[in-house]
Amino acid sequence: MTIKKLFLVVLLASAVASAAASAAEQDPEAFVRAVSSDVIATAKADRAIQAGDIDRVLALVESKVMPHVDFAAATRSAVGPKWREATTDQRDRLQAEFKALLMRLYAGALTQIRDQTIEVVKTQTVPDSGRALVRSEVRGKGEPLKLDYSLDRIDGDWRIVDVSVAGVWLISSYRAQFGQELGKGGIEGLIRALAERNKAAATR
Numbered sequence: 562m563t564i565k566k567l568f569l570v571v572l573l574a575s576a577v578a579s580a581a582a583s584a585a586e587q588d589p590e591a592f593v594r595a596v597s598s599d600v601i602a603t604a605k606a607d608r609a610i611q612a613g614d615i616d617r618v619l620a621l622v623e624s625k626v627m628p629h630v631d632f633a634a635a636t637r638s639a640v641g642p643k644w645r646e647a648t649t650d651q652r653d654r655l656q657a658e659f660k661a662l663l664m665r666l667y668a669g670a671l672t673q674i675r676d677q678t679i680e681v682v683k684t685q686t687v688p689d690s691g692r693a694l695v696r697s698e699v700r701g702k703g704e705p706l707k708l709d710y711s712l713d714r715i716d717g718d719w720r721i722v723d724v725s726v727a728g729v730w731l732i733s734s735y736r737a738q739f740g741q742e743l744g745k746g747g748i749e750g751l752i753r754a755l756a757e758r759n760k761a762a763a764t765r
Contacts, residue, residue, distance in 0.1 A: 589693035589712055590684040592719050597679045618668040627664065631713065631720045632656050635663075638723070639735040640743070640751070647748045655748070658755035665762050677701040679708075691715070 604610050609617040636656045637644045647655065683696040691714035698705040709725040723732045742751040 588684070589686065589695050589719060590681050592712075593679070593681055593695045593697060593710060601677065601679075615668060619664060622664050622668050627660065629718065629720055630660075630663070631715060631722055632660050634713070634722055635659065635732060638732050639739055641736050641740065643743050643748060651748050651752065654752050655755070658752060658759060661759045662755060662762075665759070680705075693719075 603621070607617070607621075610621065633656060636652075636659045639659065640647070640655060644652070678700050679697050680700055681695060681697045685694045685696075686692070693712045693714075695710045695712065697708050697710070699708055707727055710721055711723040711725075711730075712719050713722050714720075723730050725731070739751055742754045746753065
């Protein structure tokens with residue numbers, strides 16, 4: 562997966578996650594259509610974002626995206642079975658570092674927006690579970706990019722729990738990366754690796 566495609570994936574995940582209160586009452590397909598269009602339009606119209614103003618982009622991500630992501634579930638899934646061995650303090654630090662990592666990815670994605678649009682092609686729901694899978698395509702120049710969203714309904718709001726591009730799930734990709742660090746240094750080793758990665762990204 563190229564960096565450009567990863568940026569696009571994370572951007573569109575951001576769009577799905579940033580739901581307004583009224584969007585919470587929508588079905589999953591309407592939710593994806595409404596909020597993705599809103600976030601993409603905002604990114605296109607903001608000259609500071611288009612110019613790559615990282616502080617402006619991070620502020621937008623923090624206010625419109627982060628409150629609607631279930632970081633506890635995402636971090637737990639990315640860490641895998643080793644999560645059960647982590648202390649409460651370690652879980653808090655893992656979640657904080659993973660959030661910082663995703664924020665940087667989301668911010669990078671927002672600066673890449675040009676003429677892309679989203680078309681929902683299929684929605685699957687699991688009865689009485691509060692879960693849904695929304696399949697879509699990102700259309701712009703070139704071939705459409707297939708993008709799937711895994712959504713959970715938590716306290717009445719839809720939240721994104723994972724995203725797939727061309728059959729590759731983002732959280733699963735992180736699980737493989739995290740597994741290498743866990744194998745070398747355990748939970749503390751993974752926390753250090755994430756902290757170093759975030760520190761390096763903040764100085765660029």
